[in-house]
Amino acid sequence: MRARWNRLRALGPSSVAGQIALLIVAAVVVAHALATLAFFTLREPWRPDDHPGVAATRIATVTRLLDGASPADRPALLANAARMLPTLRLEAWDGKPADTAAPEAGDRISDHPMVQRLRDGFARPLAITDLRGGSRTAEAPVGVKVGIETPGGARLSALVPDDDRPPMRQGAIIFTFVFLAVVVSVISLYATRALTAPLARLAEAADVFGTRMNLVDLPENGPREVVAVSRALDRMRARVRRLIDDRTQMLAAISHDLRTPITRLRLRAEFIEDEHARSMTLRDLDQMNGLVEAALSFVRDGQAPEGGVKTLVDLASVVQTVADEFADIGADVRVAETRHVLVQARPDELQRAIVNLVDNAVKYGGGARLSVTQTERGVAVEVSDDGPGIPEGERDAMLQPFVRGDRARNLDTASGFGLGLSIVLAIVESHEGRLTLRNRTPRGLSARIEMPRAAAVAGAPASPAVDPGTRAAA
Known part of the structure; x- marks a missing residue:
């Protein structure tokens, strides 16, 4: 088919x-x-003579004329009418029913639509008799042969179309x-x-x-222009995936290969006799090693691998675990609001994203407040701080790799490499979520992760949804 x-x-x-x-x-x-x-x-038929309504109206008109004429004038009037309206078969009638008429013919003819039209056209009681007889022949005219007797005593027979269609x-x-x-x-x-x-x-x-970066089958049929665009998009997807794979492999290879010389340099630095020179060298090596680790993390977490299996994760438990880990090292991190909601996610990646947001909040705002709230489309995790925030014109740039909020400082004193938010964005998008940044009033930054909800835990406490700005102000 x-x-x-x-x-x-x-x-x-x-x-x-x-x-x-x-x-x-x-x-x-x-x-x-x-x-x-x-x-x-x-x-209805176009020919007036075959039109059921016209035929009934003409018979009713002739009947009214005969009823109003004198008995002496009726034969001539009927003859003239029969000559002018031959399809109606107007003839004189002696008042006798057909010889072969069935006993119930009178009852049947009274219910005929054409008889009802005829009586409506005459507007007075009429005695109508079925003159068709009980037998039918091939030569018999198509129509209803009726005998009509008016209240004034005029009698005639007529043939009206046997059309039972209502008007x-x-x-x-x-x-x-x-x-x-x-x-x-x-x-x-x-x-x-x-x-x-x-x-x-x-x-x-x-x-x-x-x-x-998922591949969905492109349409192979349809209009010529759609097929041409599909083929061009398929070629473009192949080139983009190839470029991304090449970049990932190159970055992973460079980051991996740098670990060996960094380790050798660290061992050699231990033999430097000058304490200040040794400490400065080790600090530089630590920064280099941190950059390598960040690059490897970006390759591993930021590319959203398709092979990872998503499982049901209790988001409130993940948030509480991250808050406890930071609190254990003395950071001002606490959970202000939470509710147990299940999401489909890769636990390690989701925890890494929340850790990056909390780390930024502690680093630039001195502390972090976390909340888990339910939204119309799912669940939201919000990390708020009291830091300087991010200018509105720089928010999009801050989500790009190797872009730091402390761009005025150089690498010697920088505390990060600008990969944290880009990793968070990649992880959130791989979970079909959304990351938004907005400044709080009077100061501070709010980072919000929205994800689709898988299912709600039965009997979980329902916390009312609170506006982030109101909660932060409190």
């Missing part, structure tokens, strides 16, 4: 413009076809056009969705690759 549908699609235009034009033309053709079908289905009502017309609009809308929406589905898949693949 799918192969047949693909063959049918191959017969149509391959460009976006051609498919949109085909969609518009098809919608117009379908609308006209449905409207024409409804018109011919609901309409067209306004509701039927409205329903027809509503049905037409619904059908055309459904067809148009389905065709439009089929046309734009490759574009949606292409946008999804580009977004996933741009945020998490």
Whole structure:
């Protein structure tokens, strides 16, 4: 079935413009076809003589004329009417029913729609008898042969169309056009969705690759332009992944290879007799070793490896563990608000991200306050401090590798290498989360990690959501 549908699609235009034009033309053709079908289905005959309503009105008019005329004038009047309206088969009637008429024929004819129209047109009681008889032949005229007797004594027989369709009502017309609009809308929406589905898949693949570097299958069918963009994006993804892998391997190799000469230099520095020279050399080696460790950590944690398995992690436990570790070394770190929420995460990476934020808060703000709150989309971990904050124009730059907040100082006195926040950002994005930085009032910085929630722990205490700025001010 799918192969047949693909063959049918191959017969149509391959460009976006051609498919949109085909969609518009098809919608117009379908609308006209449905409207024409409804018109011919609901309409009554165009010929006045075959029109049920016209026939009933004419018979009622002739009947009124005969009822109002004198008995002597009725035969001539009926003959003239029969000559002018031959399809109605107007004839004189002696008042006798058909010889082969069934006993219940009178009851059946009273319920006939044409008889009801005739009585409505006459506007007075009429005695109507079924003159069709009980037998039918191929040569018998199509219609209802009835005998009519007026209150004034006039008698005639007539043949009216045997059409039992009720008159067209306004509701039927409205329903027809509503049905037409619904059908055309459904067809148009389905065709439009089929046309734009490759574009949606292409946008999804580009977004996933741009945020998490994951590969999603690109559309291989659709308009010619979409296929061309898909192939170009696939080639671009391959080049980007190759560049990232080369950079990662190069950085990892350099950082790894530097450990050996640093270790040898450290051993040689121990033999320096000058105490000051030895301490300065060891300090430089410590900084070099710290830079190597930071680079390796950035390669390991900052690239968000896809092979790591995510498990259910209690975020409150991770936050409390980090706070206890910093408190054990004398840092002013405490948990101001928490609640137990489960998230899908890699525990080591998540803890590393929170440790980096707390380390920055302690380093530049003298302490940190942590909180875990529930949000509409999941859970948020917020780390606040009372430091100088980050100017608004520099927040995006601070998330880039090797960019430090103390850029006025040189490497000799710097306490970091500018990789902490970039590692946090990479870890958060690999968990489909979001990292935001904002300054607090009157001073301080608030770093907020938002992650999707996996499940809530049953019976966990529900802490009210508090605005970070209000909590920090308190």
